[in-house]
Amino acid sequence: MHPLDKFQFCPVCGSKDFRENNFKSKHCEACGFTYYANPCSATAAFIRNERGELLIVRRAKEPAKGTLDLPGGFVDMEETVEQGMIREIQEETGLNIDAVKYLFSIPNLYVYSGMTIHTIDMFFEAHVKDNVHPVADDDAAGLLWLPLDQIDPKDFGLKSISLGVERFLSSHNHLSYSNEKNE
Numbered sequence: 179m180h181p182l183d184k185f186q187f188c189p190v191c192g193s194k195d196f197r198e199n200n201f202k203s204k205h206c207e208a209c210g211f212t213y214y215a216n217p218c219s220a221t222a223a224f225i226r227n228e229r230g231e232l233l234i235v236r237r238a239k240e241p242a243k244g245t246l247d248l249p250g251g252f253v254d255m256e257e258t259v260e261q262g263m264i265r266e267i268q269e270e271t272g273l274n275i276d277a278v279k280y281l282f283s284i285p286n287l288y289v290y291s292g293m294t295i296h297t298i299d300m301f302f303e304a305h306v307k308d309n310v311h312p313v314a315d316d317d318a319a320g321l322l323w324l325p326l327d328q329i330d331p332k333d334f335g336l337k338s339i340s341l342g343v344e345r346f347l348s349s350h351n352h353l354s355y356s357n358e359k360n361e
Contacts, residue, residue: 181215181294189213217285217296221263222250222339223278224301224346225271228308231323235270238319241289242335248343250299251317263302271312271321278302282345286338299338301346326350 182204188196193208203214225233235247249270253262263278279302286297314321331344 181296182213184293185213215296217298218288219253219259219262220251220286220288220297220299221253221259221266222248222299222301222342223263223267223275224281224303225249225267225273225275226303226305227310227323228305229323229325231325232329233271233306233312234322234324234329235314235318236320236322237335238314238317244319245335246333247318247336248301248334248339249318252297259300260302263300267304269316270314270318272315273306273310273312275304275306278304282342284338284341284345286336288336297338299342301342 182198182202185196185204187194188206188209188211190211191206191209193206195207196204197207199205199212202216203212205212227233233249235249237243237245237247249267250263251266251270253259254265257265259280260278264275267273267275267278281301281303283298283300286299288295288297312321326347329343329347331340331347334340334343
């Protein structure tokens with residue numbers, strides 16, 4: 179279902195003459211308002227320690243509750259993507275990261291409260307010292323450090339995160355998980 183299918187009335191004037199304008203917008207024939215359903219900004223972090231291990235989150239909430247994830251979430255209004263990434267890391271892990279480095283993005287469909295939300299998931303990398311002690315909080319049920327060669331992208335419950343992990347691992351030449359699939 180397209181996200182605009184949920185909206186039957188114009189949010190400005192309440193008219194039922196709120197019709198599809200094109201794939202990403204609806205237009206009100208009564209008052210002239212056009213609403214665009216643009217993707218939401220979301221973030222995910224590859225946080226590595228000095229041993230090269232990756233910090234992994236176990237999801238505490240739906241969608242994909244109980245599966246593996248990366249620290250991250252939605253960017254709030256009036257914050258930059260980098261600020262949103264740093265805030266999400268702090269909320270989910272307690273870590274205070276000074277800087278993150280943008281890597282790549284992947285479009286995603288995120289089902290929440292029965293509605294499909296189009297997102298653009300932006301992936302970042304951050305590094306921390308070995309003496310940090312992250313603590314699971316907010317949307318994280320648990321945290322663990324894993325060596326890259328022990329990570330399987332199929333264990334990540336959200337499609338874009340799984341694809342992002344696969345891309346990250348392939349760029350770091352740690353493809354032991356693909357060798358297991360071929361045996």
